[in-house]
Amino acid sequence: MDDDLREIVRRFTLYNALQYGGKARAGSVLGKVLAERPELKHEIKSVLQLIHAVVNDVNKLPPDKQRQVIEEKWPSLLEEKKAEPEEKRLPPLPNADKYPFIHLRFCPNPDGALHLGGCRAAVLDDEYAKMYHGRLTLRFDDTDPRTKSPILEAYDWIREDLEWLGVTWHQEIYQSDRIEIYYAYARRLIESSFAYVCTCRPRSFRSLTLANSACPCRDLPPEEQIDRWNRMLDGRYREREAVVRIKTDLNNPNPAVRDWPALRIIDMKKYPHPRVGDTYRVWPLFAFCCGIDDHELEVSHILRGKEHLTNSVRVGFLYDYLGWSQQEAIHYGRLKIQGTELSKSKIRTGILEGSYSGWDDPRLGTLKALKRRGFLPQTIRQFINDLGPKPVDVKVSWSNLESINRKRLDPLVNRFFFISNPITLSIDNVDKDRIVKIRLHPDYPEKGHRIFKVTPQKTRGILHVSKKDVNLFKKDKIIRLMELFNIKVKTVQEEVEANYHSETYREAKALKVPLIHWIPFATGVKTSVVLSDGTVVEGLAEDQCKTLKQGDIIQFERFGFARIDEVDGHIVAYFAHR
Numbered sequence: 001m002d003d004d005l006r007e008i009v010r011r012f013t014l015y016n017a018l019q020y021g022g023k024a025r026a027g028s029v030l031g032k033v034l035a036e037r038p039e040l041k042h043e044i045k046s047v048l049q050l051i052h053a054v055v056n057d058v059n060k061l062p063p064d065k066q067r068q069v070i071e072e073k074w075p076s077l078l079e080e081k082k083a084e085p086e087e088k089r090l091p092p093l094p095n096a097d098k099y100p101f102i103h104l105r106f107c108p109n110p111d112g113a114l115h116l117g118g119c120r121a122a123v124l125d126d127e128y129a130k131m132y133h134g135r136l137t138l139r140f141d142d143t144d145p146r147t148k149s150p151i152l153e154a155y156d157w158i159r160e161d162l163e164w165l166g167v168t169w170h171q172e173i174y175q176s177d178r179i180e181i182y183y184a185y186a187r188r189l190i191e192s193s194f195a196y197v198c199t200c201r202p203r204s205f206r207s208l209t210l211a212n213s214a215c216p217c218r219d220l221p222p223e224e225q226i227d228r229w230n231r232m233l234d235g236r237y238r239e240r241e242a243v244v245r246i247k248t249d250l251n252n253p254n255p256a257v258r259d260w261p262a263l264r265i266i267d268m269k270k271y272p273h274p275r276v277g278d279t280y281r282v283w284p285l286f287a288f289c290c291g292i293d294d295h296e297l298e299v300s301h302i303l304r305g306k307e308h309l310t311n312s313v314r315v316g317f318l319y320d321y322l323g324w325s326q327q328e329a330i331h332y333g334r335l336k337i338q339g340t341e342l343s344k345s346k347i348r349t350g351i352l353e354g355s356y357s358g359w360d361d362p363r364l365g366t367l368k369a370l371k372r373r374g375f376l377p378q379t380i381r382q383f384i385n386d387l388g389p390k391p392v393d394v395k396v397s398w399s400n401l402e403s404i405n406r407k408r409l410d411p412l413v414n415r416f417f418f419i420s421n422p423i424t425l426s427i428d429n430v431d432k433d434r435i436v437k438i439r440l441h442p443d444y445p446e447k448g449h450r451i452f453k454v455t456p457q458k459t460r461g462i463l464h465v466s467k468k469d470v471n472l473f474k475k476d477k478i479i480r481l482m483e484l485f486n487i488k489v490k491t492v493q494e495e496v497e498a499n500y501h502s503e504t505y506r507e508a509k510a511l512k513v514p515l516i517h518w519i520p521f522a523t524g525v526k527t528s529v530v531l532s533d534g535t536v537v538e539g540l541a542e543d544q545c546k547t548l549k550q551g552d553i554i555q556f557e558r559f560g561f562a563r564i565d566e567v568d569g570h571i572v573a574y575f576a577h578r
């Protein structure tokens with residue numbers, strides 16, 4: 001029986017005792033041990049012997065002593081228990097039983113990568129589709145080549161990000177493939193006098209509608225309207241010279257609803273579409289093509305931000321003319337994250353101007369940036385589910401997201417030493433070589449160890465320590481070098497000199513001295529950590545980090561969680577959070 005196994009048994013036994021009034025039960029402990037080390041099934045007899053011995057010892061301890069041992073050795077066991085994430089359930093969808101099946105749609109504009117605000121609908125759609133065994137359609141809302149021009153790569157970025165989030169979709173639609181469908185509806189509505197082609201200057205149209213008055217185009221006969229529509233299509237009107245409007249109540253309290261624009265002309269020489277080039281010069285506006293598609297695709301429920309409330313009212317007129325009934329719509333409030341830009345157009349401009357390095361710049365709230373920094377997709381989903389589809393605006397800080405991620409990462413990831421801005425620490429009176437074994441995770445001995453060798457030259461041991469800790473080094477101060485020994489500081493200049501003081505953690509604890517981390521001199525791998533504000537901290541990561549691979553998420557002790565971004569002799573890591 002190895003030492004690690006004894007530790008595993010002790011951990012489960014103490015935890016079991018804590019749960020059952022101080023008395024652990026061998027049977028429950030055995031189950032846990034076998035779940036973690038299934039290969040021991042063949043040695044049950046000896047494992048049980050060990051468990052009985054440990055249970056016997058542990059049950060002799062008073063419960064507060066049991067808790068104290070856990071607190072000291074496996075504090076995260078207690079945290080996890082406290083922080084048991086309560087499974088928040090989303091409220092049921094309205095009128096779900098009215099529909100033969102639930103069909104949701106997620107409609108990103110591929111004019112950039114998804115960010116925390118933009119993926120909210122995707123996560124909620126996916127949750128509901130799964131909850132009701134329904135369907136989810138991914139519909140690329142790519143009909144604005146002028147002001148929100150699609151980026152060809154962004155279609156893939158969105159798919160990748162959705163896959164990373166674990167979103168399942170059942171069909172994919174491009175609105176730019178459906179332009180002829182929108183044209184057919186436009187013609188039908190114009191022929192039936194539910195829509196008209198307006199050639200007024202935008203300014204004069206606006207002042208007319210503000211006065212609840214019709215523009216001169218509104219009541220022209222249908223033949224004249226169709227002639228105007230044909231001119232829009234064949235290029236006799238230029239950009240901004242004509243627009244198709246849907247007739248509404250001109251007394252609608254919201255001027256933005258009154259005779260809203262449904263299709264307009266875009267100069268395709270100036271703004272070619274990345275998928276369909278200059279094939280079409282008349283493009284539908286958002287409310288028009290979404291309204292048509294939601295009906296044609298038999299969508300049952302729409303989840304979207306409440307900035308779309310006006311569109312729901314607009315679409316109401318369209319549906320009345322076409323004899324359709326509106327889907328159930330849930331409008332959620334805006335999401336703001338303190339100090340983070342969540343506007344795609346501003347991010348895009350920032351990238352073009354060079355103030356952001358790309359869509360995965362660590363300062364951004366894009367999924368690409370969060371992934372690069374070591375946020376887990378489950379963290380994003382939990383964060384969004386916790387917010388739910390509430391109609392109120394929410395302002396959250398990064399600490400909300402970070403604390404979810406920290407709880408998830410903490411038991412999963414290995415820990416290493418990273419010495420930021422290294423300085424040299426020389427210690428006199430070190431009598432012998434030390435081989436120090438430190439667990440990759442203090443609570444999980446089974447994850448293995450890192451091994452450090454400190455070989456004094458004569459009696460002088462030399463280490464790298466972090467400049468960040470230099471304030472702790474005052475003359476005569478005693479400091480514990482984690483898992484090594486305790487030192488007493490002699491001098492602090494460019495380098496720090498100290499004397500060996502004492503050996504054990506117990507002595508350090510009695511003196512209440514600070515603990516710092518270290519690596520042996522002339523070891524370590526050059527490492528740059530990119531922080532969330534884009535600045536970079538240089539330093540040395542311990543030798544074991546040479547085994548890390550790109551994409552690994554780790555914890556640098558006393559520094560924070562990070563994701564390994566590059567490993568090419570020199571490590572580049574992106575900082576997640578403390």
Ligand SMILES: [Zn+2]
Binds near residue numbers: 197198199205217218
């Ligand atoms: Zn007009």
